[in-house]
Amino acid sequence: MIVSGDVNRELKKRAAAKAVELIKPGMVVGIGHGSTAIEAVYCLASLFETGKIRDIVVVPCSNHMVEETRKLGIPMSTLEEHPVVDLTIDGADEVDPQLNLIKGGGGAFLHEKILAEASRREIIIVDETKLSPILGTRWAVPVEVISFGWRSQAEYLQTLGATVKLRQDSSCNPIKTDQGNLILDCRFGPIADPVRLAGQIKGRAGIVEHGLFLGLASEVIVGCRSGVCHLKR
Numbered sequence: 001m002i003v004s005g006d007v008n009r010e011l012k013k014r015a016a017a018k019a020v021e022l023i024k025p026g027m028v029v030g031i032g033h034g035s036t037a038i039e040a041v042y043c044l045a046s047l048f049e050t051g052k053i054r055d056i057v058v059v060p061c062s063n064h065m066v067e068e069t070r071k072l073g074i075p076m077s078t079l080e081e082h083p084v085v086d087l088t089i090d091g092a093d094e095v096d097p098q099l100n101l102i103k104g105g106g107g108a109f110l111h112e113k114i115l116a117e118a119s120r121r122e123i124i125i126v127d128e129t130k131l132s133p134i135l136g137t138r139w140a141v142p143v144e145v146i147s148f149g150w151r152s153q154a155e156y157l158q159t160l161g162a163t164v165k166l167r168q169d170s171s172c173n174p175i176k177t178d179q180g181n182l183i184l185d186c187r188f189g190p191i192a193d194p195v196r197l198a199g200q201i202k203g204r205a206g207i208v209e210h211g212l213f214l215g216l217a218s219e220v221i222v223g224c225r226s227g228v229c230h231l232k233r
């Protein structure tokens with residue numbers, strides 16, 4: 001029996017396989033975080049094993065992805081060694097028709113945004129369920145805040161129209177990012193002006209970053225039931 005999780009995984013794999021085709025020898029390749037980005041790592045690992053890809057280094061964006069990449073024996077580097085990345089492959093939670101994104105369901109959006117801004121090409125891979133007519137329709141915007149004064153940031157984000165929830169694990173302990181910060185999930189509903197909202201969120205001490213990725217994706221590869229769809233800006 002095929003359940004919907006399996007279907008989604010198959011669609012993620014399709015998008016990942018297509019994205020990995022864009023990698024050429026000599027490239028520095030950024031890798032984001034999450035269940036779709038990891039499919040790209042698995043694809044890369046099997047291409048390495050069969051000798052179909054060579055002479056690249058991967059820059060993973062999170063501690064978790066560093067571990068996974070290391071386990072698979074893929075050559076790794078860091079942004080310190082390679083401050084400019086040729087191509088990054090990453091996932092997203094919501095993608096609008098202009099290829100703006102909400103990211104951060106896995107909590108890695110600060111590092112992911114640093115990697116995206118350091119990349120010549122940012123390739124987003126998603127399954128078709130991530131497409132959305134307007135950002136915020138389905139997903140909350142995650143906001144990374146330092147722990148000092150986090151409740152003040154929550155109050156501020158409420159004044160911008162959000163319903164705010166501190167991200168916690170199943171034992172109700174706050175989840176910490178790789179930087180040791182907290183995440184406030186801010187449900188705004190459909191966001192009419194994401195650029196304005198992004199500016200409002202960033203303009204406050206204690207707020208480190210948010211999960212709105214505006215104008216950062218060069219291309220989005222969508223795994224669909226009918227195949228793969230490659231969207232470009």
Ligand SMILES: O=C[C@H](O)[C@H](O)[C@H](O)COP(=O)(O)O
Nearest residue numbers: 034035036104105106107108
């Ligand atoms: O912090 C997590 C990232 O932004 C992910 O790329 C995003 O949440 C999508 O994750 P997934 O591919 O698991 O749906």
